[in-house]
Amino acid sequence: MRYLDFVDPSYRPSEEDLICDFYLEPLDMSIEEAAGAVAAESSIGTWTELTTLRRYVERLRATVFYVKGNHIRVAYPLELFEPGNMPNLLSSVAGNIFGLGALRRLRLNDIHLPEALVRSFRGPRYGIEGVRRLLRVSERPLVGTIIKPKLGLRTEDHARVAYDAWVGGCDLVKDDENLSSQSFNRFEDRVVESLEMRDRAEEETGERKAYLPNVTAETREMLRRAEFVEEHGGRYVMVDILTCGFSALQTLRERDLGLIIHAHRAGHAAFTKDPRHGISMRVIAKLARVVGVDQLHVGTAVGKMSEGREEVTENAEALRGEMHGLKPVLPVASGGLHPRLVPALMEILGRDIVIQAGGGIHGHPDGTVSGARAMRQAVEAVMQGLSLEEYAEEHGELRRALERWGS
Numbered sequence: 001m002r003y004l005d006f007v008d009p010s011y012r013p014s015e016e017d018l019i020c021d022f023y024l025e026p027l028d029m030s031i032e033e034a035a036g037a038v039a040a041e042s043s044i045g046t047w048t049e050l051t052t053l054r055r056y057v058e059r060l061r062a063t064v065f066y067v068k069g070n071h072i073r074v075a076y077p078l079e080l081f082e083p084g085n086m087p088n089l090l091s092s093v094a095g096n097i098f099g100l101g102a103l104r105r106l107r108l109n110d111i112h113l114p115e116a117l118v119r120s121f122r123g124p125r126y127g128i129e130g131v132r133r134l135l136r137v138s139e140r141p142l143v144g145t146i147i148k149p150k151l152g153l154r155t156e157d158h159a160r161v162a163y164d165a166w167v168g169g170c171d172l173v174k175d176d177e178n179l180s181s182q183s184f185n186r187f188e189d190r191v192v193e194s195l196e197m198r199d200r201a202e203e204e205t206g207e208r209k210a211y212l213p214n215v216t217a218e219t220r221e222m223l224r225r226a227e228f229v230e231e232h233g234g235r236y237v238m239v240d241i242l243t244c245g246f247s248a249l250q251t252l253r254e255r256d257l258g259l260i261i262h263a264h265r266a267g268h269a270a271f272t273k274d275p276r277h278g279i280s281m282r283v284i285a286k287l288a289r290v291v292g293v294d295q296l297h298v299g300t301a302v303g304k305m306s307e308g309r310e311e312v313t314e315n316a317e318a319l320r321g322e323m324h325g326l327k328p329v330l331p332v333a334s335g336g337l338h339p340r341l342v343p344a345l346m347e348i349l350g351r352d353i354v355i356q357a358g359g360g361i362h363g364h365p366d367g368t369v370s371g372a373r374a375m376r377q378a379v380e381a382v383m384q385g386l387s388l389e390e391y392a393e394e395h396g397e398l399r400r401a402l403e404r405w406g407s
Contacts, residue, residue: 018111144334
């Protein structure tokens with residue numbers, strides 16, 4: 001079969017087709033032929049004519065049904081994919097095609113999964129509603145922090161910083177993505193001491209708090225760590241979903257522990273940052289939701305990360321939009337945030353988010369407790385329809401934060 005045999009503008013996808021939106025730049029061939037190469041390599045074709053091809057196989061071909069400029073859409077028959085197998089799916093639509101010599105650049109911008117394939121995965125256990133119910137926060141954004149410095153603190157100091165953040169007003173305190181079980185801060189000791197501090201903070205504040213330990217490791221060890229968290233009264237685990245891989249993530253979800261899964265996207269920019277090559281964060285968000293995370297980092301549009309407003313809102317919509325009945329996932333905004341950015345962030349992403357600040361809390365001139373109070377006060381101001389400056393007149397922690405981080 002020739003590459004152009006995989007291009008048919010008259011084709012109308014069925015509800016059972018998986019559809020991918022690609023951006024591509026061909027090398028020494030037409031856009032149509034390059035599009036056909038993508039469809040061929042990701043389904044039943046290859047670079048030359050085959051003697052092994054049977055007529056019954058031809059109905060499984062992927063079909064390019066839309067070509068406009070450098071943008072194409074490809075429909076894949078459902079039978080090409082094994083139900084409940086995310087590595088198989090990705091190896092097909094985001095595998096060898098990125099290495100094709102016929103292409104200068106290729107980016108998978110979006111993916112649309114048929115209902116039968118979505119329902120072959122667990123999906124989120126809790127989702128937005130379940131997270132809110134567990135934490136007893138019904139309306140406002142959740143306020144979270146990351147322990148800083150991200151590495152180096154001894155266990156007792158780590159737990160104390162967590163306590164300060166909780167009593168100051170944070171709902172969530174999490175490990176950073178590269179804290180595991182290093183010699184200065186062993187996993188088991190950190191979980192035990194941090195959860196003790198969580199219980200103390202809950203008793204003193206009357207609020208429900210959560211600690212998000214990073215369980216990322218080899219799959220069997222990751223499961224053991226997650227079970228350790230559950231056995232010691234934890235409510236959450238955090239997972240670096242791209243560095244541990246979708247297989248490990250799926251194994252964790254299918255263990256069906258009573259834990260909220262917080263998904264960190266460490267390493268995503270290796271795939272997502274170039275707008276003309278790689279895989280978009282929107283695709284990663286959809287696939288993580290299908291596998292079953294409950295909350296996921298999406299960027300900020302106003303902090304230190306590179307994504308703009310449009311990309312961040314698309315990422316959030318991938319988590320919260322309708323998807324064959326899957327529970328919506330809670331977007332996490334994290335990266336360079338501080339109280340002054342809260343109004344813009346809430347205007348962009350709404351209330352169903354986690355506002356997560358590291359330096360923007362621990363960098364407060366009066367320390368972590370005041371930093372957490374300032375962040376919570378910024379959220380309260382927006383919820384009450386007041387400007388930060390108005391609210392800061394009677395809230396000293398917020399006033400100091402606004403002075404610290406300028407206009």
